[in-house]
Amino acid sequence: MCDDEDEKTPCSRPQPPLRCGQMLAPEVKLDRSVQDRIGQELRKLYDEALREPVPDRLLALIDPKAARRSLH
Amino acid sequence: MTLDPSLRDEILAAVPQLRAFAISLTNNADRADDLIQDTLTRAIAKIDRFEPGTNLNAWLFTILRNLFHSEYRRRRREVEDADGSYAARLSAPPEQGSRLDFEDFRKALARIPIDQREALLLVGAQGLSYEEAAEICGVAVGTIKSRVNRARTRLAALLAVEYGEEFGPDPTTQAALQNTL
Numbered sequence: 680m681c682d683d684e685d686e687k688t689p690c691s692r693p694q695p696p697l698r699c700g701q702m703l704a705p706e707v708k709l710d711r712s713v714q715d716r717i718g719q720e721l722r723k724l725y726d727e728a729l730r731e732p733v734p735d736r737l738l739a740l741i742d743p744k745a746a747r748r749s750l751h
Numbered sequence: 752m753t754l755d756p757s758l759r760d761e762i763l764a765a766v767p768q769l770r771a772f773a774i775s776l777t778n779n780a781d782r783a784d785d786l787i788q789d790t791l792t793r794a795i796a797k798i799d800r801f802e803p804g805t806n807l808n809a810w811l812f813t814i815l816r817n818l819f820h821s822e823y824r825r826r827r828r829e830v831e832d833a834d835g836s837y838a839a840r841l842s843a844p845p846e847q848g849s850r851l852d853f854e855d856f857r858k859a860l861a862r863i864p865i866d867q868r869e870a871l872l873l874v875g876a877q878g879l880s881y882e883e884a885a886e887i888c889g890v891a892v893g894t895i896k897s898r899v900n901r902a903r904t905r906l907a908a909l910l911a912v913e914y915g916e917e918f919g920p921d922p923t924t925q926a927a928l929q930n931t932l
Contacts, residue, residue: 725876
């Protein structure tokens with residue numbers, strides 16, 4: 680673990696794996712075709728969000744030049 | 752703080768993915784952008800906590816996820832895009848022709864518990880491994896697998912109401928779902 684652990688800004692160093700602390704209820708296993716269908720719809724929704732232009736105010740936080748470039 | 756140029760470029764490249772995750776998680780583009788702004792501000796301010804050579808994307812996703820949960824705890828309620836303002840703002844409408852309506856899927860996703868939704872988005876949409884998602888969420892790998900499975904099961908059950916057998920569970924699964932919904 681990192682020293683001075685900050686809840687919202689963790690150290691990027693990999694942490695030791697956690698273990699399940701309790702028994703989980705039996706899982707329901709979906710049919711493969713249903714899983715695939717959900718995966719397709721999920722990626723479609725995600726891709727829509729990915730295609731949206733990133734607002735300049737966000738780019739400017741990292742690189743003001745990048746924000747200006749996106750205007751052209 | 753001045754960022755190392757290569758690190759700055761890596762962060763810039765990660766922004767669209769962070770934003771897609773935030774939008775899908777919150778179901779609200781304005782709230783997602785505020786979350787991204789807080790994430791980037793914090794990441795830049797705390798860049799000394801990032802160790803070069805480790806996974807920058809995972810580190811940024813962890814910050815975003817922690818900020819989201821911090822805000823969520825403050826609000827004590829899930830903010831949904833009940834009026835569909837996000838869907839209306841999409842720059843390009845989704846492809847037509849699919850039997851499943853895009854808006855119905857978006858609404859169903861917003862109805863599943865947040866811990867399950869984030870696990871499903873990280874693994875099923877962002878394409879992270881179960882191990883990476885577990886590290887970001889601070890839980891065991893088995894917990895992530897369970898959350899992803901429960902998320903899919905819940906989505907299937909919610910969509911089965913609208914779309915019948917396409918998402919409808921078999922009789923055994925249906926019986927088990929009686930206890931989960």
